[in-house]
Amino acid sequence: MRISDVARLAGVSARTIRHYHRLGILPEPARTAGDYRDYEIADLVRVMHIHYLSTAGIPLRSVPRFLDSGAESSEVTAEINVLSEALAERIEQLERQRERLAALAERAEAGQSIEPLPAEVRHALDMCIAEVEDDAGLVRYLKRERELFELLAISVPDSFPEAIVAEYRRIGRDAEARAAYLDLLTRFRDLENRAPSVVMPEIDALVGDLCRHESLRSLIVGASVDDGGDAGPSAEDLVSDPAQREVIERVLDRLSGDRR
Known part of the structure; x- marks a missing residue:
């Protein structure tokens, strides 16, 4: 032949x-x-x-x-099992991809953005940015907030914290909630590049207000002992400024003490 x-x-x-x-x-x-x-x-x-x-x-x-003859049956079986396990993992990965594509198709069909960040979070942050557009420093902070939440959304695409979505939904609808959020974020921003010892009264006041503002706290501090959040990097992981880190660490310490 x-x-x-x-x-x-x-x-x-x-x-x-x-x-x-x-x-x-x-x-x-x-x-x-x-x-x-x-x-x-x-x-x-x-x-x-x-x-x-x-x-x-x-x-x-x-x-x-x-x-070919001569191969140990145990070796052949072991290789088949390894290949089968790898295939099972690949199938799971493809299933997750298919589910994400279906979710993206639903959002596109509904006229929604297909970016991973929930629409309520994006909308509220856009409103905040529009309200403080003359304050370049605060706009920068709000854009960083959006970037951090985009990072979280990409890291956990199927389980973005509903509490955060709910809070930003409230901020988007309620002018008073929006004003309180912007006030806390402004005070947090104003600590940047200042020695903790110099701004200790401001730190004390901000820590107290953040501990009282249960709903807004995680938006400034990040994942806390309240929700056991470990889905992605928190503000504590990503903030390097000493005064701002002092706020985050003290809030988390106080909340941890309240739970004990």
């Missing part, structure tokens, strides 16, 4: 058969006087075996162990 005949009967391409030859998993057959490969039935059977194993997920480099 010519290579085209083997390819047709085995359901593969001639190029695939030549690839098997190059890898050394299909021995080269004898050639005719005209220098054509002359395949036997045994060659066709091996091609079909290789193709069968390959489509089952066996890497081509491993095929000889499955086809």
Whole structure:
């Protein structure tokens, strides 16, 4: 048989058969006087075996162990199990991707943004930014807040904290809540680049107000002992300014003490 005949009967391409030859998993057959490969039935059977194993997920480099005698059955079984586990993980990953695509399709169909950040959070932050557009420093802080929540949304796309969504929904609808949030954030911003010892009264006052503002607190401080949040990096992880870190650490310490 010519290579085209083997390819047709085995359901593969001639190029695939030549690839098997190059890898050394299909021995080269004898050639005719005209220098054509002359395949036997045994060659066709091996091609079909290789193709069968390959489509089952066996890497081509491993095929000889499955086809040739002498391989330990325990080794073959172990390799199959490893491949099966890897395939199961891949299937789970594809399922998650399919679910995310379905969710994105729903949002697009409803005319919503397909970015990972919940629409309520994005809308409220956009409103806040519009209200303080003349304060470049505060706008920068609000944009950083949005970036942090985008990071959280990307890190946990299927479980963005509902408490945060609910609070930003309230901020977007309630002017007083929005004003309280902007006031706390402004006071937190104003601590930047100032020595904690110099602004200790401001720190004390802000810590007290944050502890009283249960709903707004996590928007400034980040994940707290209240919710056991560990889904992503908190403000404590990402804020390097000493005075601001003093606020975060003291709020978390006080809340932790209240729970004990």
